[in-house]
Amino acid sequence: MGKIIIGKNGSKKEVITRKASSLFRKKGFTATSMRDIAEAIGVEAPSLYNHIESKNEILKDICFRIAKMFTDHLREVELCRKSNLEKIENIIRFHISMMIDEFESVYISDHEWKHLREPFLTDFTNQRRNYRSRLAAILQKGIDNKQINAVNPYVAVLIILSALSGIEGWQKSGKKIDAKLLEENMIKLLIEGLRNK
Amino acid sequence: MGKIIIGKNGSKKEVITRKASSLFRKKGFTATSMRDIAEAIGVEAPSLYNHIESKNEILKDICFRIAKMFTDHLREVELCRKSNLEKIENIIRFHISMMIDEFESVYISDHEWKHLREPFLTDFTNQRRNYRSRLAAILQKGIDNKQINAVNPYVAVLIILSALSGIEGWQKSGKKIDAKLLEENMIKLLIEGLRNK
DNA sequence: TTTCAAAACTAACACTTATTAGTTTTTTTA
DNA sequence: TAAAAAAACTAATAAGTGTTAGTTTTGAAA
Structure with missing residues (x-):
């Protein structure tokens, strides 16, 4: 063939x-x-x-490659010397760039991970939980500093991450929104919602 | 049996x-x-x-029932006499209550609609596009009023809707977040992000 | 040009899929 | 209680699933 x-x-x-x-x-x-x-x-x-082991291995490779990219970036951010709000902004920008450069993979890792098989399923969900906790920790420090508005950090993480994962819907939408415009609007809305006034 | x-x-x-x-x-x-x-x-x-026609009919019933509830509510909001920002707040609160009362159905209508068959698939995606447009129109009026921050309304709709649909993740998460707390945090973050200062 | 391994192929397996046909059981109606 | 309708059953269909076995083709190294 x-x-x-x-x-x-x-x-x-x-x-x-x-x-x-x-x-x-x-x-x-x-x-x-x-x-x-x-x-x-x-x-x-x-x-x-x-060339491959199984259909499930393909999914596993996709999900874990993306998870690693997010985890690696988060570690960098945690170590850098910036304010907590700047750290959050940095993370948001990274998510947006990932959505643009790695659209299909990020989408799958977000929507199809439940079809992973053990032990990868457990591993993956642990990584997700861990990622969210560390994000919430950054927010909490910013709240303690009074730099960030006193929201519940877990709720904020939830909102930020899902707002970000919603950009998926944008790519194919009829409205051609410029990537830079999207990014700036996103930052404006989310960071201004967080900033303590 | x-x-x-x-x-x-x-x-x-x-x-x-x-x-x-x-x-x-x-x-x-x-x-x-x-x-x-x-x-x-x-x-x-x-x-x-x-009792049923087909497996696909079940999906269709779920998706269209939920779509109708959102559409009906939106029509009410459009007709009421409130500020545009209050209208958005009203819609956000409705989404949250739907996520709580109709969790499984809303989740499916959000995540599994792509398995609808024609002509329902086209009908459904049209309804979604229509809903987003009307939401963006409300935002645009608020921006014209100077009541709402000058963001791109389509981006804002995208962010709001995906932030809302992310509450799905909360239900099963280990962290037991009280529904009222969630709602108030959500409003605070999203509405404060929108409000013109 | 021969040799050898990588990578394609065909055929098949064992199982699952949604759904239909035809039959029996259960429930409701007269 | 007899008749009719509703709703369950078993058996089967045709198509599709991931994957394996065994064989042939292809491309590179010798």
Whole structure:
């Protein structure tokens, strides 16, 4: 039938993962079959198994790669010398850039992680909880400083993260919103909501 | 094997829809089989077809019932005599109460609508677009009034709606956040972000 | 050009899917 | 209590699932 053509960037496994990501986002993980992925690449389904372990491994790779990027960035922010509000702003900007550069993967890691298998499911949800806790800790310090408005930090984290993950909806929306405009509006709304006046 | 036991509230179809909602939310629409639903009710899968048309009809009923509730409420708000910022606040409070009272259905209507079949898929996405446009129109009037901060109204709608839909994550989170506390924090953050100072 | 491994293929397996047909049981109505 | 209707059942269908086995093709190294 055909063969897997590798672009300049990466192995055949990465080609499969990228095509799969696109389908997982459009149709959902469960509704995407190995045959769908194979067809999109131009190959028969069993051929994929020369490069990957299982359909579930693809999902795992996507979710954990994204989780690592967020975790790594958070560690950097925690160590830098900036005010807590600036740290939050930095994190928000990073989320937005991730939504733009890694749209499909971030979407999947947000919406399809529940189809991970153990032990990865537990690992992943622990990482998420951990991420949220550390974000709440930054907010709490800002509140103690009086720099940040006295909101419940867990609620604020919830609001910020879900507001951010909603940018997903923007990409395909008819309204062409410029990325920079989006970012500045986002910062304005969320940071002004937090800032203590 | 058994039979469908109807509670005081509603037909057997409603019993099926309720059980299905719970499974659709936990496992996703595609990953939930008719046998899963039947087993949860205590009946064989083919028996369900005495009461429903198809698995897809269940999803359609869930999504359109919720869409109607949001649309009906929006119409009321549009007609009432209040400031535009108060209207937005009213809508935010309604979303929160919906998340609490109709958690499973709202979640599904947010996350599983893409599995709707035509013509319902098109109808549903049109309703969503329409809802967002009308929300943006309210914001625009508030901006013209100088009551609302000069943000891009489409971005603001995106942020508000996704922040709201993120409350889904709260229900099951370990942190037991009181509903009233959540609501007040949410209003504080979002409305203060919008208010022109 | 021969050799060898990587990567494609076809065929198939064992299972699950939503749904239909036809039949029996249960409940309601007369 | 007899008749009719509703709702359960079993059995089966046709299609689709992820994945494996075994074989052939392809491309690079010797």
